[in-house]
Amino acid sequence: MTAVLTSIRRPRLRIVIGGLFLLFQIAMIVRARFDDDRYFCWAPHDSQNEYELILSLDGRQLRPEEVFDRYRIPMTGVDPRAIEHIKDIVRAGERRSAVAASVTLHYRTNGSERRSWSWPQP
Amino acid sequence: MNEAWRSMNPLRCSGTDLPPNLLLMAKILVVGLALKGYWGGLPEVFLPMVPILEALDPAVFRRVLQAGFAIAGAALLLNLRVRVSCMVLGLVFLLAIAASLPYYRNATVYAGCILLLAGLSKAGERPWLLSVQISLLYLGAGWNKLFEPDWRNGQYFEHWMIGILTNPYYEAAASLLPPMMLSMTASWLTILIEIFVGLAVLHRRSIPAAILVASAFHVIALLATHQDFGIFFIAICASFLALVDWPAEVTVRFDPAKLSGRLIHRLRMLDFDRLIDWEMREGPLEIAAGDRVLRGVEALKRMLLLLPATTLFLAILLTGPKWVRWGTAAGALLFFVPWRVSFSRRGTGGSRLEARGGRREIEQIADRRSQKGKRKKGKSQEGQEGEGGGVNLLICYLPASSLQPPASPSSLEPRAPPSPPSPPPAHQLARVVDRLVDSLLLSDDVTGGSAVVADHSIDFRHERVELGDSLARLRTGVVVAGACRSRSIDAAGDFAAEVFPGNHIVGRIDESAESGPPVRARALDGVDAGRIAGGSARSGGRRRLDVGLKPWNPFLPDHEHDDGNDRQLEQAVAFFVRHEEILRDQAVLVHARLERGCQRALNADI
Numbered sequence: 001m002t003a004v005l006t007s008i009r010r011p012r013l014r015i016v017i018g019g020l021f022l023l024f025q026i027a028m029i030v031r032a033r034f035d036d037d038r039y040f041c042w043a044p045h046d047s048q049n050e051y052e053l054i055l056s057l058d059g060r061q062l063r064p065e066e067v068f069d070r071y072r073i074p075m076t077g078v079d080p081r082a083i084e085h086i087k088d089i090v091r092a093g094e095r096r097s098a099v100a101a102s103v104t105l106h107y108r109t110n111g112s113e114r115r116s117w118s119w120p121q122p
Numbered sequence: 123m124n125e126a127w128r129s130m131n132p133l134r135c136s137g138t139d140l141p142p143n144l145l146l147m148a149k150i151l152v153v154g155l156a157l158k159g160y161w162g163g164l165p166e167v168f169l170p171m172v173p174i175l176e177a178l179d180p181a182v183f184r185r186v187l188q189a190g191f192a193i194a195g196a197a198l199l200l201n202l203r204v205r206v207s208c209m210v211l212g213l214v215f216l217l218a219i220a221a222s223l224p225y226y227r228n229a230t231v232y233a234g235c236i237l238l239l240a241g242l243s244k245a246g247e248r249p250w251l252l253s254v255q256i257s258l259l260y261l262g263a264g265w266n267k268l269f270e271p272d273w274r275n276g277q278y279f280e281h282w283m284i285g286i287l288t289n290p291y292y293e294a295a296a297s298l299l300p301p302m303m304l305s306m307t308a309s310w311l312t313i314l315i316e317i318f319v320g321l322a323v324l325h326r327r328s329i330p331a332a333i334l335v336a337s338a339f340h341v342i343a344l345l346a347t348h349q350d351f352g353i354f355f356i357a358i359c360a361s362f363l364a365l366v367d368w369p370a371e372v373t374v375r376f377d378p379a380k381l382s383g384r385l386i387h388r389l390r391m392l393d394f395d396r397l398i399d400w401e402m403r404e405g406p407l408e409i410a411a412g413d414r415v416l417r418g419v420e421a422l423k424r425m426l427l428l429l430p431a432t433t434l435f436l437a438i439l440l441t442g443p444k445w446v447r448w449g450t451a452a453g454a455l456l457f458f459v460p461w462r463v464s465f466s467r468r469g470t471g472g473s474r475l476e477a478r479g480g481r482r483e484i485e486q487i488a489d490r491r492s493q494k495g496k497r498k499k500g501k502s503q504e505g506q507e508g509e510g511g512g513v514n515l516l517i518c519y520l521p522a523s524s525l526q527p528p529a530s531p532s533s534l535e536p537r538a539p540p541s542p543p544s545p546p547p548a549h550q551l552a553r554v555v556d557r558l559v560d561s562l563l564l565s566d567d568v569t570g571g572s573a574v575v576a577d578h579s580i581d582f583r584h585e586r587v588e589l590g591d592s593l594a595r596l597r598t599g600v601v602v603a604g605a606c607r608s609r610s611i612d613a614a615g616d617f618a619a620e621v622f623p624g625n626h627i628v629g630r631i632d633e634s635a636e637s638g639p640p641v642r643a644r645a646l647d648g649v650d651a652g653r654i655a656g657g658s659a660r661s662g663g664r665r666r667l668d669v670g671l672k673p674w675n676p677f678l679p680d681h682e683h684d685d686g687n688d689r690q691l692e693q694a695v696a697f698f699v700r701h702e703e704i705l706r707d708q709a710v711l712v713h714a715r716l717e718r719g720c721q722r723a724l725n726a727d728i
Contacts, residue, residue, distance in 0.1 A: 018242045018251040021235070022258060029262045033269065039171075042262030044228040044351070046270050048282050072168055072224040078286055081226070089223050092169040110272040111281030
C-alpha cells in the first residue's frame with residue numbers, strides 16, 4: 001500500500017493517472033453520440049423520464065415495495081437520467097434474480113408520447 | 123495549544139501537501155457530503171457496473187466504504203495526510219457508483235472525480251487536472267444537450283418547468299410570450315452558458331468571468347427549480363476554488379475606530395491560516411494581494427472569501443432546509459458578485475509623495491535618471507524586483523541645479539545635464555542618509571512606482587519635510603545607490619503610496635540589541651530607534667519577536683567614512699531587507715502614533 005502511495009506521489013504517475021481518468025471521460029462523451037446510455041459523459045438532466053414499472057411474477061403483479069427491493073428504484077417516478085439507465089437496471093436485476101419476472105416499462109420522455117419496453121424482449 | 127494541535131484545526135487550510143484552495147474545496151465537499159447524508163447512503167454491492175464486484179459481500183463492502191469515508195473525511199478535516207485522504211474519498215464514491223447501477227448520479231460521480239483529482243494534485247503546482255475536469259463537465263453537458271432535439275426546440279424545458287416542477291412563475295412568464303419562446307430561450311442560454319464556461323475555465327484570464335457566469339447560472343437554476351441536485355450545487359461551487367489563484371500573502375488594512383473596523387477586528391480570530399497581515403490604520407478598508415488592491419465592500423468580500431471559516435459556514439448552510447439553501451445561495455451570489463470592480467495598483471490608496479516640479483516632470487526625470495543608472499551602475503543604481511513583490515520604489519536624488527521647479531507645468535523639455543556634484547559635508551550626509559533610509563524602510567506598502575525627490579521638499583501626508591537642501595548635496599549617488607540596490611528597488615511607473623515622514627518614523631535597525639516592547643518609540647534621525655528594532659513587535663494581533671541580529675557593520679557611526687565607499691551601507695541596508703517583517707510592524711506602530719484615531723485602539727491592542 002505504501003509503495004502504491006509513494007509511486008502515486010511521483011509527478012509523472014500522478015499526471016498519467018489523472019490524464020487517463022480524464023481521457024476516459026472524453027471517450028465516454030464521444031461514445032454517448034453512438035449509444036443510448038449516458039454513463040460518465042456528463043449528461044445531467046438531458047431528459048426527464050416519467051416511468052412506470054409493471055412486474056409480473058408467476059402471474060402476480062408485484063407491489064411497489066417489492067419492485068424497490070428488486071431494483072432499488074421506485075416503481076413509478078421521474079428520472080432525470082437517460083431511460084436506458086432504467087432499462088439497464090431492469091436487465092441487470094432480472095439477470096441476477098433466480099426467478100425472472102416479466103417486466104413492462106411504460107415511459108414518457110420530456111412529455112412526449114407514451115412508450116413501452118418489455119423484458120424479456122420478445 | 124502547541125503547533126501540532128493547531129495544525130489540526132479544521133478551519134486551517136495551509137501548510138499541507140495540498141494548495142489551500144484545493145484543501146478548502148475538499149473540506150467543503152466532505153462537510154457537504156456528510157451533512158447531506160451521503161455517508162449513510164453509500165450503497166451495498168447491488169447490480170454492479172463492474173461484474174467482478176459481485177463477488178464481494180454486499181454489507182461488508184458498504185461498511186468498508188463508510189469506514190473509508192469516515193476515516194479519510196476526518197483526516198482531511200484535521201489536515202492529516204490530505205492528499206491520500208482526498209484520493210480515498212474520491213475512490214469511495216467512484217467505487218460506490220461502480221458497485222451499484224441504481225446509485226449512479228452525475229452529482230456523485232462529479233464529487234468523486236474532483237476529490238480524486240484533488241488528491242492527485244500537489245501544493246506548488248497548478249491544478250490543471252481539476253481545471254480540465256471542470257471544463258469537461260460543462261463542455262460535456264453543453265455538447266450532449268446540443269444533440270438533443272428536445273433541448274434545441276425547448277421541449278425539455280417546457281415539460282420540466284411546467285409539467286414536472288409546475289413552477290407557476292415560469293408558466294405565467296411563458297404565457298406572456300409566443301409558445302415555446304421562453305423554453306427555447308432558456309434551453310439555448312443553458313447550452314451556450316455551459317459551453318462558454320467549459321471553454322473559459324481553461325483560460326486564466328477568463329476564469330473570473332467563467333466563475334461569475336457559472337455561479338449566477340447555478341443559483342438561478344437552484345431558485346427556479348427548487349432543486350440542488352444532491353451534492354452537485356455544493357460540489358460545483360466548491361470546485362471553483364480550484365480555479366482561483368490563492369494568494370500567498372494578503373494584507374488587510376482597516377480602521378479600528380470605525381464600526382466595520384471593529385467587526386474586522388473580530389474576524390481576525392478566524393484567520394487560522396495566518397494568511398492575512400492585519401494592519402490598523404485610518405482610512406477605508408483595504409485588502410492587498412499580490413499587486414492588486416481592493417477597497418471598501420469589495421475588500422470585505424474578498425477577505426471573507428479568503429477565510430475558510432466563511433466558505434465552510436456557507437457550505438453548511440447550503441445543506442440546510444430548502445429556504446435556508448435558497449436564501450444562502452441567493453444572498454451569497456448578490457453579496458459576493460463584484461458589482462463594482464475597483465482594482466487598482468497596490469499602494470495607490472495612501473497619501474501622495476510628490477515633488478514640486480510637477481508629476482510629468484518628475485516622471486521624465488525619473489526615466490532619464492533610471493536610464494542613466496543602467497549605464498552607470500554604482501551611481502544611480504536601479505535595482506531588481508523586490509522579494510515577493512514587496513518594495514518597489516526608487517528614490518532618485520538629483521542635483522539641485524536640475525531640479526528647479528519649472529516655469530509652468532507644461533514645461534517638459536529635458537534639462538541640461540547637472541553640474542558635477544560637490545561632496546556634502548559629512549554631518550549633513552549622515553542626516554540625509556538617515557532620513558532617506560527611514561523613508562525607504564517604511565515604504566513597504568509601496569509597490570509600483572518611483573518617488574523622485576526632485577525638489578527642496580517633499581510633501582508627506584500631513585506635513586512637509588524639508589529634505590531638499592541636504593539631498594541636493596548628495597550628488598555622488600553612491601550612498602543612495604547602495605540603499606536602492608540592497609532594497610531591491612525597481613524604477614518606473616507612477617507613484618502614489620503611503621509614505622510616512624522619515625523624521626517621525628523609527629527606521630533604524632539598531633546598533634544595540636536592546637530589547638523592549640515597541641509600545642513607545644520616538645525616533646528622530648535614528649535616535650532611540652534601536653529599541654524597536656531590537657524588541658518585539660505586534661502586528662495584526664500577531665506577536666513577533668525577531669530581532670537580535672546586528673548589522674554586519676555599524677551603520678550610523680560610519681557616515682563620515684562613506685564617501686566613495688558604498689560597501690558598508692550596502693551591507694547595512696541588506697540587513698534591513700532581511701528584516702522586512704519587522705519593518706512592517708514598525709510601520710504599523712509608527713503609523714498609529716501619527717493617527718490619533720488609531721492610536722487609542724492600537725495602544726489597547728498592544
